Amino acid sequence: MDAAATSDDPVVEVRGVSKTYADVEALRNIDLDFARGKLTTLLGPSGCGKTTLLKIIAGLIPASSGEVRVNGRVVTGPGPERAFVFQDFALMPWATVMRNVAFGLELRGVSPAERRRVAMQYIEKVGLAGFEDKYPHELSGGMRQRVGIARAFAVNADVLLLDEPFSAVDEQNRRKFQEDLLRLIEIEKKTFIFVTHSIEEAVYVSDRIVLLSPRPGRVSQVIDPDIDRSASPDDIRRAPAYLDTVEEIWDGLRQYAD
Numbered sequence: 111m112d113a114a115a116t117s118d119d120p121v122v123e124v125r126g127v128s129k130t131y132a133d134v135e136a137l138r139n140i141d142l143d144f145a146r147g148k149l150t151t152l153l154g155p156s157g158c159g160k161t162t163l164l165k166i167i168a169g170l171i172p173a174s175s176g177e178v179r180v181n182g183r184v185v186t187g188p189g190p191e192r193a194f195v196f197q198d199f200a201l202m203p204w205a206t207v208m209r210n211v212a213f214g215l216e217l218r219g220v221s222p223a224e225r226r227r228v229a230m231q232y233i234e235k236v237g238l239a240g241f242e243d244k245y246p247h248e249l250s251g252g253m254r255q256r257v258g259i260a261r262a263f264a265v266n267a268d269v270l271l272l273d274e275p276f277s278a279v280d281e282q283n284r285r286k287f288q289e290d291l292l293r294l295i296e297i298e299k300k301t302f303i304f305v306t307h308s309i310e311e312a313v314y315v316s317d318r319i320v321l322l323s324p325r326p327g328r329v330s331q332v333i334d335p336d337i338d339r340s341a342s343p344d345d346i347r348r349a350p351a352y353l354d355t356v357e358e359i360w361d362g363l364r365q366y367a368d
């Protein structure tokens with residue numbers, strides 16, 4: 111199931127990216143392509159540089175060497191074609207769900223009526239209709255997460271960067287989100303780059319999984335799970351292809367376990 115780390119129709123191209131923070135070498139010579147309409151997961155031991163790579167792609171921090179291209183253009187900072195969903199959702203506590211979801215559009219100068227219309231669409235898509243006038247503290251962790259996802263979708267970015275977006279929710283909600291995510295990928299045809307610690311989650315949602323080695327992070331394996339996602343969630347989790355892929359990744363990561 112190993113595949114080349116580069117592909118034919120890449121939206122995001124990472125070339126020779128290395129990153130050193132002061133005296134910590136976080137990433138070494140990463141080459142990866144991320145294809146349109148696909149979800150790629152970065153998986154690897156704690157501290158291997160997953161978040162660092164995501165932030166470099168987002169343009170939030172510079173690489174020490176190498177470059178990232180998005181739609182053929184070299185990344186020099188954040189851009190409207192990329193949206194980042196943070197681990198802690200980064201919602202504005204003083205703003206309603208509607209304002210939070212519409213915030214990216216507000217920054218772009220979209221008119222109030224239009225941003226309300228677009229934001230409402232995504233509030234409905236993530237199942238928060240009726241909550242648009244609530245504030246973040248009035249929502250559960252899972253609902254706050256949905257606000258973060260709706261906000262990322264509302265700006266209509268080509269590339270969605272998700273840093274452990276489901277880590278703060280319980281297992282039941284996590285499974286629901288995974289299904290929502292698969293549905294949104296189907297509808298939206300965007301390029302998703304996802305960071306998680308959960309092997310099962312990675313196999314469940316990903317078209318491609320990139321295993322990174324411990325610091326300095328390098329690409330150690332690329333796995334394309336061959337999973338029939340038209341099956342029911344329970345059937346997918348019982349399918350031999352799913353279970354074999356989980357096992358294959360365990361084997362790949364076991365060598366790094368303490």
Ligand SMILES: Nc1ncnc2c1ncn2[C@@H]1O[C@H](COP(=O)(O)OP(=O)(O)OP(=O)(O)O)[C@@H](O)[C@H]1O
Pocket residue numbers: 131132134135136154155156157158159160161162163325
């Ligand atoms: N701003 C920073 N300054 C110095 N070192 C940093 C900084 N950010 C990250 N690092 C270091 O770089 C390495 C990679 O960190 P990063 O957060 O990218 O890893 P990660 O794979 O996302 O980890 P985790 O799975 O634990 O979230 C770690 O050793 C971390 O301590």
